[in-house]
Amino acid sequence: MDYIKEEVLELEEELINLRRDFHMHPELGFQEYRTSGIVFDYLSKLGLEVEKIAKTGVVGLLRGKEPGKTLMLRADMDALPQTEKTGLPYASINEGIMHACGHDGHTAMLLVAAKILCKYKDNIQGQIKFVFQPNEEEAGALDMINEGVLKNPKVDAAFAIHLWTPLKSGEVGLTEGPIMAALEEFELIINxxxxxxxxxxxAIDPILAATNIVQSLQSIQTREIDPLLPIAIMVGKIRGGSARNVIADAVQIGGTIRFLFKNEEREKKVLLERFERLIKGICEGMNVGYELKYIPSNPSLLNNGKMTNYIKKAAIETFGRDDIFVDYRSMAGEDFAEFSQRVPSTLYFIGNGNEEKGTTYPHHHPMFNLDEDTLKYGVEIHVRSALGFLND
Known part of the structure; x- marks a missing residue:
């Protein structure tokens, strides 16, 4: 299938230009109006059946010549509320917004993969849904599911790529089973x-109570959870007080609880009970009140074994060797997990870490950038895995 590699290389300049255009014009979740407009027009010109879904989401349907299964290929489109500091010629022109997680590359790769796969529709048994998802950073997948993205035609399986700077360029992170953590975000007010x-x-000082809570929360993961189970309780923000000589009347705390548990629902229930028990105890002991709420988040992302094998085969064909794989898991959250909980799925990581190109900054960092030489690998694996699955 060397003709696939040749076609990808012929479209590499277009691929990189698309990625840079999306990077220069980032948009936040459910505000991806420009991005989704470009995606909609691109897919329409390919002759696909295109529809908008979940506010700014886009789905393009490719029907093969013969009936068969339906495969979903998914890319996320949203950026982050972050100021870019890369100084790149194609850096963000939208103040305070940045593609700092690779979604610009995901969108570009799936568009070009759709263009190539359209050429082979007469050789495809079944259908491909090209799903461009809004608001991945805040659980947009569930909105798409609730609006029927897995129906008409019913999706049988799904693949997704995540470009990943913690892995070296040329590596592929591929693991069966739970690979990305379940996530619960929380907001806590100490009154x-x-x-x-x-x-x-x-007065009654909420800052003193808040400092005790932030430190004591760490005891849950080190003293109350099996140390063989991954868990990370992190506080990302604290806001309270207006002046050096004023005791505040309230403190706001926000953070995340991430975990990879075998019996997710049961263990999560126990974990959250312990989480609030500790907060309640400290607040009662220090005579302050509290308000605790959880933000909608995602479950664990589960890679199906059979689907993972399709990706492994496609990756070996793409790279021409089998020493590229890294057994990789991450405590980051990813709402492709919602799809993986409903249909056999696999999300895999394409390494982007290249010291010489300065692409080793972590995700969500203001200096984050992609090794654009890896984008062609994502397109090729998309194409090969789709053909492999549908024609098996």
């Missing part, structure tokens, strides 16, 4: 009583 720092006995 005290404001006052003067010269008369602390007349």
């Amino acid at each position: 005290g009583k404001g006052g003067h720092t010269g008369s602390p006995h007349t």
Whole structure:
């Protein structure tokens, strides 16, 4: 199938130009109006059946010549509320918004893969749904599912790529089973009583309670959970107080709880009970009130064994060797997990870490960038895995 590699290489310049255009014009979740417009027009010109879904989501359907299974290929489109500091000629022109997670590359790769696969529709048994998802950073997959993306025609299986700077360029992260963590985000407000720092006995200090909570939460993962089970409780923000000599009346705390458990629902219930028990105990002991809420998030991402084998075969054909694989798991969240909980799926990582090109910064970093030489690998694996699955 060397003709596939040749076609990918012929479209590499277009692939990189698409990625740079998306990178220069990033948009936040459910605000991907420009991005989804380009995607919609691109797929329409390919002759696909195209529809908008879940506000700014786009789905293109390719029907093969013969009936068969339906495969979903998914890319995410949203960017992050972050100021870019790369200084690249194609850096973000939208102030305070940046593609710092590779979604610009995901979208470009799937568009070009769709263009190539359209050429072979007479050789395809079944259908391919090219799904361009909005708002991955805040659980947009569930919105697409609720609006029927897995139906009409019913999706039998799904693949997705994540470009990944923690892995070296030329590596492929591929693992069966749970590979990305379940995620619970939380917002916590500690309510005290404001006052003067010269008369602390007349106030109730929520900052003192907050500091105790932040430190004590770590005891859950080190003292109450089996150390062989991955868990990370992290506080990402604290806001409280208005002046050096003023005791605040409230403190806001926000963070994440990530875990990879075997019996996810049961263990999550126990974990969250312990989480609130600790907060409640400290607040009662320090005479402050609290308000705790969880933000909609995602379950664990589960890679199906049979689907993973299709990706392994396609990757070996793409790279021409079998020493590229890394057994990789991450405590980051990824809402492709919602699809993986419903249909046999595999998400795999394409390494992007290249010291010489400066693409080793972690995801969500203001200096994040992609090794664009790896984009062609993603396109080729998309094409080969789709043909392999549908024609098996």
